[in-house]
Amino acid sequence: MQSDAIKHFVIIGGGTAGWLAAATLANIFKQTEVQITLIESDTIGIVGVGEATIPPLLDSIRALGIDEAEFIKATQATFKWGIKFEDWYQTGQSYFHPFGSLGKRIDGHEFYQCWLKSRAEGDPTPLMAHSPEAVLAEHNRFFLPFKAINTPLASARYALHLDSTLVGQYLRQFSENLGVTRIEGLVEKVIKTAGGDIASVRLQSGQVVNGDFFIDCSGFRGLLIEESLQSGYDDWSGYLPCNRAVTVQTDNVGEPSPYTVATAKDAGWTWRIPLQHRTGNGYVFCDKYCSDDQAINTLLGSIEGEPLNTPRVIPFVTGMRKHPWKNNCLALGLAQGFLEPLESTAIHLVSKTLALFVRLFPDRHCNELLRNEFNRRVQADYEEIRDFLILHYCTTQRNDTDFWQYCRNMTIPDSLQQKLDLFKVAGGLIPADEALFQPTSWYAVYTGMGIIPDSYNPTVDALHYPTLKRSLDSGRQAIFNIVQQQPHHQAFIDQYCRAMKPG
Ligand code: FAD
Numbered sequence: 001m002q003s004d005a006i007k008h009f010v011i012i013g014g015g016t017a018g019w020l021a022a023a024t025l026a027n028i029f030k031q032t033e034v035q036i037t038l039i040e041s042d043t044i045g046i047v048g049v050g051e052a053t054i055p056p057l058l059d060s061i062r063a064l065g066i067d068e069a070e071f072i073k074a075t076q077a078t079f080k081w082g083i084k085f086e087d088w089y090q091t092g093q094s095y096f097h098p099f100g101s102l103g104k105r106i107d108g109h110e111f112y113q114c115w116l117k118s119r120a121e122g123d124p125t126p127l128m129a130h131s132p133e134a135v136l137a138e139h140n141r142f143f144l145p146f147k148a149i150n151t152p153l154a155s156a157r158y159a160l161h162l163d164s165t166l167v168g169q170y171l172r173q174f175s176e177n178l179g180v181t182r183i184e185g186l187v188e189k190v191i192k193t194a195g196g197d198i199a200s201v202r203l204q205s206g207q208v209v210n211g212d213f214f215i216d217c218s219g220f221r222g223l224l225i226e227e228s229l230q231s232g233y234d235d236w237s238g239y240l241p242c243n244r245a246v247t248v249q250t251d252n253v254g255e256p257s258p259y260t261v262a263t264a265k266d267a268g269w270t271w272r273i274p275l276q277h278r279t280g281n282g283y284v285f286c287d288k289y290c291s292d293d294q295a296i297n298t299l300l301g302s303i304e305g306e307p308l309n310t311p312r313v314i315p316f317v318t319g320m321r322k323h324p325w326k327n328n329c330l331a332l333g334l335a336q337g338f339l340e341p342l343e344s345t346a347i348h349l350v351s352k353t354l355a356l357f358v359r360l361f362p363d364r365h366c367n368e369l370l371r372n373e374f375n376r377r378v379q380a381d382y383e384e385i386r387d388f389l390i391l392h393y394c395t396t397q398r399n400d401t402d403f404w405q406y407c408r409n410m411t412i413p414d415s416l417q418q419k420l421d422l423f424k425v426a427g428g429l430i431p432a433d434e435a436l437f438q439p440t441s442w443y444a445v446y447t448g449m450g451i452i453p454d455s456y457n458p459t460v461d462a463l464h465y466p467t468l469k470r471s472l473d474s475g476r477q478a479i480f481n482i483v484q485q486q487p488h489h490q491a492f493i494d495q496y497c498r499a500m501k502p503g
Pocket of ligand 1: 012013014015016017018039040041042044045046047048049050051052053164185186187188217218219220223245282314316332333334335341344345346347348
């Protein structure tokens with residue numbers, strides 16, 4: 001080990017972010033002397049939401065060597081092909097945002113351009129008839145894509161709905177087995193060196209914990225990154241006005257859907273996330289247009305099963321820390337920033353920023369160039385997701401409430417306006433290589449929100465149209481046929497990963 005290497009990591013916080021950080025570092029340093037200590041307070045507890053995920057999270061779980069079926073059983077998880085958006089464009093209309101890719105290139109031409117051309121020729125086939133995930137979701141089916149080699153379903157991607165408390169417990173066990181030390185206690189004071197780095201933290205019990213590098217996973221407050229290091233916060237609530245959520249858990253009613261449902265309401269939107277043992281529900285809203293009591297009533301009026309707990313209100317400010325990594329402190333999870341959960345991106349951002357940190361791993365001096373590059377890239381990730389979320393709101397045709405009128409008329413970032421303008425010309429869309437949301441995602445939301453380009457790419461006219469149409473039709477039919485042969489979501493869970501009944 002090099003002499004300046006970090007020898008002791010101290011993580012503050014035992015929510016999903018804290019335990020994911022502990023598990024990742026413990027897995028990397030399992031054959032070494034590097035110490036990892038996690039401090040969490042049972043009195044404060046965790047935020048206890050964060051139950052819908054996106055596919056990269058499963059990659060992170062697999063990278064830890066965790067068996068997927070075992071993880072699913074332990075976290076009461078169900079499968080997710082994407083998100084169904086109801087009433088966003090107009091009341092009564094819905095669309096699906098699937099993971100994975102959409103259709104196939106035809107003679108080298110982009111699928112979406114071929115679909116646009118066919119549409120211009122009068123073909124009424126919906127875009128989502130070409131998405132394996134959307135068709136699987138519509139028919140409530142599930143299977144493992146790697147078992148469908150040589151079929152149109154092989155490229156399908158899925159994620160999980162999971163119980164966030166059970167995820168924390170699972171990752172805690174995993175980390176402790178690899179040698180992570182857990183301390184239960186309340187951090188009362190953060191002690192800094194003369195140079196401004198964090199030297200140690202003192203607990204209410206009087207115990208002092210020293211470390212070389214600190215990871216702040218203390219939740220919204222940002223105990224180290226903000227309260228001690230004063231990173232500063234970029235507030236984006238002008239673009240994404242929702243600033244509170246009310247949540248409640250309910251009994252399951254019927255079989256779980258293999259997708260999240262996000263339904264637009266008068267002052268925001270509600271989620272429904274089915275797990276094996278219960279359903280998670282929430283209403284994300286803006287307090288300028290809706291009181292807590294009104295939000296609770298809206299949520300209780302939209303749930304299907306019996307409530308299992310009292311509704312809980314969680315305030316938040318959309319945005320991110322100006323310096324997610326400052327001095328010898330990295331902020332993760334809610335301590336790093338928060339973009340509302342419409343596209344289930346928060347836990348993914350924890351694992352993505354952890355992976356970036358590993359790529360730019362520092363020694364005890366925390367080279368400024370590494371830090372700056374890290375902060376620049378994290379900011380780009382947040383801005384990309386922010387713009388994608390705004391797209392769901394600013395393109396609405398709804399004007400039935402003050403909230404939706406605000407969303408229709410609000411100023412949007414130039415970065416999003418440029419994307420929208422380019423797309424409207426001829427479906428132009430070139431996301432960055434490492435962008436989270438690839439073309440399928442943008443096509444799904446644009447189309448669902450009624451934005452169709454004025455024309456298609458003229459190179460598609462080089463294709464013989466009847467051949468193009470036959471190719472589109474046969475691709476769509478192949479997806480439809482194979483989907484019918486797959487098991488229902490519940491049947492698949494029963495056979496592959498049924499969890500024990502809690503209790
Ligand atoms: P927390 O869970 O709040 O944990 C903070 C930890 O810090 C706790 O262990 C606490 O005890 C500890 N702590 C704080 N202060 C001290 C102290 N002084 N001393 C010792 N310990 C301390 N994400 C998704 O990916 N998908 C979703 O569907 C989703 N939905 C969400 C819905 C809502 C309404 C909200 C608010 C968030 C949602 N998220 C979602 C985000 C997700 O919940 C979080 O990213 C995730 O739970 C990680 O939280 P965390 O670990 O950063 O913070």
